[in-house]
Amino acid sequence: xxxxxxxxxxxxxxxxxxxxxxxxxxxxxxxxxxxxxxxxxxxxxxxxxxxxxxxxxxxxxxxxxxxxxxxxxxxxxxxxxxxxxxxxxxxxxxxxxxxxxxxxxxxxxxxxxxxxxxxxxxxxxxxxxxxxxxxxxxxxxxxxxxxxxxxxxxxxxxxxxxxxxxxxxxxxxxxxxxxxxxxxxxxxxxxxxxxxxxxxxxxxxxxxxxxxxxxxxxxxxxxxxxxxxxxxxxxxxxxxxxxxxxxxxxxxxxxxxxxxxxxxxxxxxxxxxxxxxxxxxxxxxxxxxxxxxxxxxxxxxxxxxxxxxxxxxxxxxxxxxxxxxxxxxxxxxxxxxxxxxxxxxxxxxxxxxxxxxxxxxxxxxxxxxxxxxxxxxxxxxxxxxxxxxxxxxxxxxxxxxxxxxxxxxxxxxxxxxxxxxxxxxxxxxxxxxxxxxxxxxxxxxxxxxxxxxxxxxxxxxxxxxxxxxxxxxxxxxxxxxxxxxxxxxxxxxxxx
Numbered sequence: 379x380x381x382x383x384x385x386x387x388x389x390x391x392x393x394x395x396x397x398x399x400x401x402x403x404x405x406x407x408x409x410x411x412x413x414x415x416x417x418x419x420x421x422x423x424x425x426x427x428x429x430x431x432x433x434x435x436x437x438x439x440x441x442x443x444x445x446x447x448x449x450x451x452x453x454x455x456x457x458x459x460x461x462x463x464x465x466x467x468x469x470x471x472x473x474x475x476x477x478x479x480x481x482x483x484x485x486x487x488x489x490x491x492x493x494x495x496x497x498x499x500x501x502x503x504x505x506x507x508x509x510x511x512x513x514x515x516x517x518x519x520x521x522x523x524x525x526x527x528x529x530x531x532x533x534x535x536x537x538x539x540x541x542x543x544x545x546x547x548x549x550x551x552x553x554x555x556x557x558x559x560x561x562x563x564x565x566x567x568x569x570x571x572x573x574x575x576x577x578x579x580x581x582x583x584x585x586x587x588x589x590x591x592x593x594x595x596x597x598x599x600x601x602x603x604x605x606x607x608x609x610x611x612x613x614x615x616x617x618x619x620x621x622x623x624x625x626x627x628x629x630x631x632x633x634x635x636x637x638x639x640x641x642x643x644x645x646x647x648x649x650x651x652x653x654x655x656x657x658x659x660x661x662x663x664x665x666x667x668x669x670x671x672x673x674x675x676x677x678x679x680x681x682x683x684x685x686x687x688x689x690x691x692x693x694x695x696x697x698x699x700x701x702x703x704x705x706x707x708x709x710x711x712x713x714x715x716x717x718x719x720x721x722x723x724x725x726x727x728x729x730x731x732x733x734x735x736x737x738x739x740x741x742x743x744x745x746x747x748x749x750x751x752x753x754x755x756x757x758x759x760x761x762x763x764x765x766x767x768x769x770x771x772x773x774x775x776x777x778x779x780x781x782x783x784x785x786x787x788x789x790x791x792x793x794x795x796x797x798x799x800x801x802x803x804x805x806x807x808x809x810x811x812x813x814x815x816x817x818x819x820x821x822x823x824x825x826x827x828x829x830x831x832x833x834x835x836x837x838x839x840x841x842x843x844x845x846x847x848x849x850x851x852x853x854x855x856x857x858x859x860x861x862x863x864x865x866x867x868x869x870x871x872x873x874x
Contacts, residue, residue: 381540384409388595388868389448389543389602390625393490396439396447403436403447403492410449410494414541417874421517423526423535425454425465425472426496435492443490444601450491451536451545455499455529456589457483458578467501467510470706470715481574481610482589486546489605494542497532501720502698503548503587504691506556506813507774508532511717515771518560519872520839524768527557534561534592539874544598550587551687551809552763552816555828559763559841562830562867563592564858566599569849570823571617573603574610581614583694584739586820594868596858600624603851617823618849632856637664638674638752639760645680646765646814647807653762656832656840660760663864676752676759678818683745684806687817689730689738695720696727713788719776722784725793726801746822753824753847758857761815763828763841774812819845827854830867837873 379401387395395401411429418424432449439447452459455466458476465472479487486493498508498516508531509515518526519538526535530547534557537545547554549567558565570585582588590606593599604624609616620627639661643649664671699721703711713721753759776784787795810817819826825848828841846854862868 379405379409381409381413384413385540385871387543389445389593389598392448392543393444393446397441403439404433406447406449407432407436407492407494410542413539414495417539417541420522420874421519421535421539422514423497423516423532423539423541424451424495425498425513425532426463427494428462428496429494432492432494435487439490439492443488444605446490448491448544449542450486450493451495451497451533451542452483452493453499453530453533453546453548454496455503456480456548456579456582457546459483466503467499467512468702468716469512470702472512474705478577480578481576482606485574485606489602497530497536497545499529499532501717502695503529503550503553504695504720504723505529505774506552506809507769509772509775517771518768519874520562520837521768523771524838525560525771525774527560527768529553530557530592534558534563537561537563537592537594538872540871544591544593544602546589547592548587548589549820550583551820552813554590554592555763555816555826555841555843556813558592558828558830560768560839562839562870562872563594564596564599564827564829565592566590566603566827566854567819567825568603568607568851569617569825571609571613571615572607572851574606574608574613576610576612580612584690585823596855596862597625597628600628600855620852624851624855627852627855628859630856630859632853632860635669635757635853635857636755637669637671637758637760638756639671640673640675642675643765643814644676644678644761644818645684645810647811648765649762649814650766652767652832652834652840653765656842657760657762660831660842663861667860667864674756676749678745678749682741684810685803686738686741687821688806688809689734690742692723692727693730693735694727696724699724718781718784718788722787722793722796725787725791726796727793729793729797742821749822757847757853759845761843763815763843765812765814767834767838767840769812815843822848824848825851825854827858829858829861831861831865
């Protein structure tokens with residue numbers, strides 16, 4: 379199969395061709411490999427190839443699997459393959475092979491997906507851009523001077539460039555939905571506890587993080603979730619399972635939904651005019667489809683929410699730094715094993731009291747409780763996905779002044795200096811000015827999705843964001859399927 383034919387299909391369509399003998403899984407794999415080798419030098423989306431392992435896996439494909447023989451790329455974070463590193467954007471972890479497959483990897487294999495490569499991620503998935511020091515920035519196929527977003531930026535670039543029809547991502551503050559917006563993809567974050575975290579993890583980032591996929595079609599995302607949802611042994615909690623197939627929900631009429639939208643900023647300070655234009659156009663389309671759409675903003679204590687979120691992030695980062703150091707056989711963490719910003723954030727976490735961490739979690743949980751009545755009135759909340767179109771490469775990196783402060787803090791091992799300098803509030807403001815909408819639903823655990831429904835005059839994609847009620851994936855997939863039909867995006871390709 380040549381690339382021109384390959385890129386016309388989504389994952390389910392390719393699987394159907396394999397199932398009916400019209401093309402072999404081995405042919406699909408070689409087409410994907412050829413595309414990767416052709417475009418990756420221009421994008422830097424891939425951190426590690428696993429071609430020989432993929433060729434061996436193709437030989438054992440079960441044609442009854444829903445995504446049999448479909449080429450796949452997996453983000454180089456959280457997910458593990460036995461005997462292979464999961465580098466997490468970190469120079470130390472990139473040298474340490476995992477001892478087991480993660481449960482989600484096992485389910486992807488059973489679904490028939492064939493993993494040919496691992497994709498770039500920022501260190502520990504901490505940033506909404508993908509520019510790790512040890513590998514360099516990943517570029518956006520729609521405009522190579524722009525970021526593909528993060529932290530699943532490598533996966534998003536790989537799908538947008540046509541290497542694979544779907545790729546994995548993890549979402550702890552928007553890391554599936556952010557790159558979906560930047561790269562004109564469908565990005566769905568499932569409800570907390572719906573996909574497995576075992577056997578190495580219980581919950582990820584206090585339950586904020588969940589893994590799933592980025593896709594070009596809505597139905598591929600639904601099919602992948604059908605194949606992977608459900609708890610694994612020892613999980614601390616689980617979401618209620620859907621009543622039936624989510625893939626079938628995509629083609630069902632959503633009915634007349636009561637949808638809220640806001641032009642306000644949930645956590646940041648301003649929203650770009652293009653993002654508001656995307657929102658306004660979507661509101662009008664939803665009304666034309668018969669939905670009841672009204673302006674309403676959910677109740678959020680912005681300042682306390684943002685500070686609590688960064689407090690938890692700092693504590694989790696410190697724990698991860700210490701774990702990496704133990705795995706590397708270090709007696710204590712070394713600043714040189716980590717990026718300066720990561721190490722500084724970890725020192726901030728070390729300087730906090732256990733009570734501060736617990737209080738931050740309580741603040742975030744209370745925010746989720748206060749939001750619940752809003753979603754009793756509305757089935758869905760509509761916002762832009764991001765506050766701006768895709769950001770220029772490097773524009774979200776720490777400033778020279780911030781780098782100097784981090785250098786002093788890291789040299790002295792004095793995380794308290796960041797607190798004294800007001801760094802938590804400054805960091806929160808910088809993060810949420812770019813991603814003012816997505817993190818809220820990591821904290822609440824609700825399903826949320828970004829749809830590619832708008833492009834700027836100069837061809838940059840702008841996503842639109844929908845959040846639904848907890849464990850109500852079905853409504854979001856029905857709505858996404860309706861909008862995909864009414865405002866199709868699959869045929870739009872980046873000028874790569």
